[in-house]
Structure formats: structure tokens, C-alpha cells
Amino acid sequence: MNLKQLSEQLGLSQTTVSRALNGYPEVSESTRIRVQLAAAQGNYRPNSRAMSLATGRAMSIGHVVPLAHQHDVVNPIFAEFVAGASQIYKQNGYELTLTIAETRNEEAIYRNMAAKCAVDGVIVHSPKRVEPRLALLKEIGLPYVVHGRVSDSKTAYNWIDTNNRRAFKQATQLLIDLGHSDIALINGDESLNFAWLRRLGFEDAMRENGLAINPTFMASAELTETFGYLTAESLLKKAHRPSAFIASSYVVALGIRRAIGRAGLQMGKDLSVIIHDDELSYFDNGGAVPQFTATRSSVREAGMLTASMLLKQIDDPGLFPQSSLLESRLTVGLSTGPAPARN
Amino acid sequence: MNLKQLSEQLGLSQTTVSRALNGYPEVSESTRIRVQLAAAQGNYRPNSRAMSLATGRAMSIGHVVPLAHQHDVVNPIFAEFVAGASQIYKQNGYELTLTIAETRNEEAIYRNMAAKCAVDGVIVHSPKRVEPRLALLKEIGLPYVVHGRVSDSKTAYNWIDTNNRRAFKQATQLLIDLGHSDIALINGDESLNFAWLRRLGFEDAMRENGLAINPTFMASAELTETFGYLTAESLLKKAHRPSAFIASSYVVALGIRRAIGRAGLQMGKDLSVIIHDDELSYFDNGGAVPQFTATRSSVREAGMLTASMLLKQIDDPGLFPQSSLLESRLTVGLSTGPAPARN
């Protein structure tokens, strides 16, 4: 069922039917209702490609998800983020075009998308500290919002980020308040900006409390369970070992917990662990009683906000770049406790 | 840069330029080269919407990912699957349109996609034992391939699945061969067909070895770490407790391992655990030395095969439904060992 058929069936012109369905005022209320009824009954839906061609809007948003270079990993954050964004798109009649990109292809992918007029804008995932994609997108004139921030931009751009620096500073401070001074940071890949900011937050707190920052207590890599385990294991073997860990994800903390158990120690007593929790719903952090003390922020909510911001920018291209910094909540669970006395 | 501009610049008709770029024979090799050069240089890419309108093909595949009803969870499998599928689409000039759907909206979403001509086909994720989507898709005439199978179809349909039943039978048999007879199955939601088949495989092996199936040793829910922990914990408290666990995912096994540790027992010695591992790359199962004995199958590979199959069906709508059953590999890790003697 297309517009022509529908209009013939109604004995009206395509113009009138189109206008009736799109809410233009040049059509009487009675015929509008008649048209809407017939459209609903005939299950008429405008052909999206024809509509796009006529209006010049693709009615689709591109998500380009990078494969982490090291192990071809899709960041688990992304599914949850997209679930949030998707909801907003649906409400506004947009679709979501997904691409998984290896870093070396990225530029071609963005250029291709834009030249084909396949999307009206894109979400930039997993920004690095130095992020050439922003200049690229600006050059090709494709609206975008970054989920996260970059460290190297001199001009304003659209972004939404959780306050990673503050969250990690706060988490570190909690441990310090509990008497810990030998704190290890098990962080994500620090060429990614979120991990870099977390490190800065950690260092902020240490410095402000006059504590030494021990480089051997800091590790940075892809956030796998095994990484957490191996790193914690080797740190716990040291003569001078940390009394607390800050972990950049739930998964990596599971590995830390395993190492603690293996070493015959008890988490929350002998050793404290605090994590950043992205509220990935299949890791529920123990349900009612949180296993891990955590700074929490909802990735899904970030997805919704990011999508909304992008649609706003698309609707009004003259708009000044927007940004939004989301605070995370510190929730105390079973994994932290006062620092044990040194002997 | 559009076709008209490009053809004017070349002093050729749009027809000739279009044919030169699309590989038609009615154009001399010399002009073809001339056209291709100019197109590449001008960064010309046909407008996807116009192309779709003219050809009647959306050049996009729909992935409708259901939110699990219980906790609004996006299945972590899906990101990895999509990474595989995406690769195939890219090779063939297709895009991937993603929708996150709540179960109650699902029918409307599929109907909408089809009526809008937004996709040429869809991948059906997370099929249940009883799956009304197949009849729906048949009714609206949208090509599809199911990732997994259903239990209630009398007619042939396109699917790709891992042999869950055989994998779990094999895993169970391994435990039985090691002397275990009290085996617990920590399974996914058994209204989903993959979990149901795993249960059948488990029961197959038990029955063939003349072992009793103890319903209190079987649990089924969303595969979270907490679920694994709580279930294992309560089973280990029993007077007559299992000596081995079969877990439907890596995540749930992490919970089981935690419960084992908490009970002061040792995994691989006091208690055996065997898992099904979907090779989600951010869970590397311990790298070189697999932590868990596992039946492994690559979700990414399944994504690639499923996508290929769908494109084939779209190219040739008369094709008889295809199917493919992928076998998984059993890898022995540190988590299994001979059953300890009962006392």
C-alpha cells in the first residue's frame, strides 16, 4: 500500500492525503480523520526511502563502534548504551544504523556514511585522548555527539560524559578516609580518555592527601577478568603490597576478588576493593546487598541523553555545541573496610 | 556530488555514468576507467536512499534485539554476534538497522519495518521454544534467518544454531566419566529454546547412564553472576549436595566459583564446574590456561554465517530454507576433576 493507492481509494489527491497524515493545516478535520482511518486500516506506512529522498533527511543515526585494537573486543558498555539511545530514536521516528569498525577503516566509514546520505548524524563511541575523528566529522559536516570527551580539542563540541575524574577522586578519598594509603589502580586502556580521567582523579586524591603515587601500583589494559586476576595476584605477592584496589569495571574486579581469595585473604577485611559500575544489567552487583562498593552511573541513561542531544542538534544546525557532565553515585557495599594495621 | 553533477563534469549522460560504475557491459572500457577515476576523485557515492527507491531494495538488514522481560537486560551475546554479521554486511554493501524491542512491541516493530521498506530482511535473535515471530514474518513476507531454533515449527525455516543439546550432553558425559553422578545444571531461562535444548542434552546423558535426574539440582533464570552465586550457595548447603555443576555461561560460573570459595571448597578438586563459553572476547577464560573446562563455540562466527545465509535468501527468494548446526569444541581446563569419594 503506497500513497497513490491510498489516495485513489479515498478519491483524494496524493497531496491532500500526505498533508492530512503529516498534520498540515490545509486540510479539513473531517477529511483528516477519514484519511487517518483509511491509512491505519490499510496499514499504510510511508516508504522510508522515498520519504528520505524527498525530504533530504535520512532519518537514521549512525553508531560506529570501534573494535578494540588489541583483541577485537566489542566494549560491553556499548549494548547498554545503545539500548538507551534506541528508545529515543524510536520516539522520534529515527532508525539506528550500526557499524562495527576497525580503527584503520574508521575514516573511510564516516566519509562513506556521509557521502551516501545514509545518516543524519553520528554518535562517537570510545573517544581517545587524542581524537582525530572530531576534525574529520567537522570537515565533512556531519552532526555528532561524543559519548565521553577528548583531551585535545580547542573548540567546543557536543559531548555527554560521566564525571570520571570526580568519581575516582571520590572513591580514592573514601579509601583514604578508611585509613588506606597503599592503593592500587587497575584501570582501562589509558589511551582512551575515560581511563585517563579516572587516573587523574585517583592522582588528585592521593596528591591532596599528601600520599605518594606508586607507579608499580597502577596497571592499565583491556578490562578483562583475567587482567584483574593476574595484576592483583602479582601485586599481592609483593612484600609491600597494596591494601586497597580501585577497579575500572565490575569484570576486572571479579578477577581481583579471585586473586584475593586465592591468596587466602578476605575482601572487605584484609583488602578493600572499590569499583566503577556502569550498571550493566546482567551484572547486578549482588542485588539488594551490593557486593562491591562502587561509584555508579547508568550507561543506559547516558545513551538516552546523548541521543536526545544529537537529535536536537540535527533539528537546529545553528545551535551552539552542548555538553553535559553526569555525576555518579557512591554506594557502599561489602568490599570496603578500614585499613588493617601494618606490621 | 551527485550523479547529475558527475555526468555533466564528464560530458556523459547519467545513464552511461551509472552503467560504468555498476559494471554493465554496454560501456567501453576506456570510458569506464575515466568514469571510475572521476568518481573516486570527486568522492562520489550514490545516494543510498535514491538508490533504494530506484531499485526497490533497502540495502539494510534489521536486527531486532529483545530486551529480556525480567530485568530489561540486553543479552551480552548480541554485541559479539553483531560484530560478525556486520562484517558480512559491509562486504556486500548492506547496512545494519538495529532495534531494541520490548516483547510487547515486537509485532508492531516488524510490521513497521516491513511496511516502511526499511530493511530487506531480518535476523531473529533469542528465539523462544514457542516463537510466534516466525509466522508473523512469513505472513508479512520478510526474509529472515533465526539465530537458534524453535521447538514449535512444522515447516522449514532458515536457521543457524550451535548444537546446544549435544554440547551439554557431551559436557555431562565428561563429568559422568569422571565419576560424578550428582550434577547440577545452572541454566538460562528455559522458555528460550537454547536453554531448553541444553537441558535436554543434560538429561540425555543422565538417562543414558542410568542416573537419576534430580529436579532440585536444576535451576533456570537470567544468567547473572548473582544467580550463579545464590543457586550454588544454597545447593552446597544441602546435606546431599552436588559434586559438579554445569553452567550455561561464563558469567554464571563466576558466581558458582565464588560460592565454592565461600564454602571453603576448591574448584577442580572438591567440586567440578563445566561451562558453555560463547567466546565473548572480554571474557577470555584465563588465556592460555583455561580456567574453566568448557564447550566453546564462537558467537562471532555464527553471526557471520547467519548474515551470509540471509543475504543469500534475499538474493534468491525462491531458495529452499537453509539451516546449519555448528558443533562446539570441548576444552578441558582447571575446573574439572574426578569426583571425590562420598563418605
Add this chain to the structure above:
DNA sequence: AAAACTATCCAAAGCGCCTTGGATTTTTAT
């Protein structure tokens, strides 16, 4: 009652591409 609006509808021209059905030129066969 004529003039000036309003309300309601429509014909037709695009959007950018592909494709049919020639038209023109070149090559091959007779």
C-alpha cells in the same frame, strides 16, 4: 451584489538514482 478573504483541495515538479527502449556509430559478414 461585488470584492476580498478563507478554507479546501489538486496538478505537477522535484529528490537522485536505475533502467527501458531507442539512436548512433563502429565493426564484421556477405
Add this chain to the structure above:
DNA sequence: ATAAAAATCCAAGGCGCTTTGGATAGTTTT
């Protein structure tokens, strides 16, 4: 040299929609 065949190109129509610029009928104003 001429007819037939092949090679090469083009004009124009159509995909299904939106939108511009009228046209027509009904109301209100003077």
C-alpha cells in the same frame, strides 16, 4: 560496397514521497 551485427551512448520514465503554486468553492466584508 552494402547489409547485418555489435558496440556505445542517450533521453526519458519511474521508484514513492513532499512541496510549491495555483484553482475552486464557500464566507465574510463593504
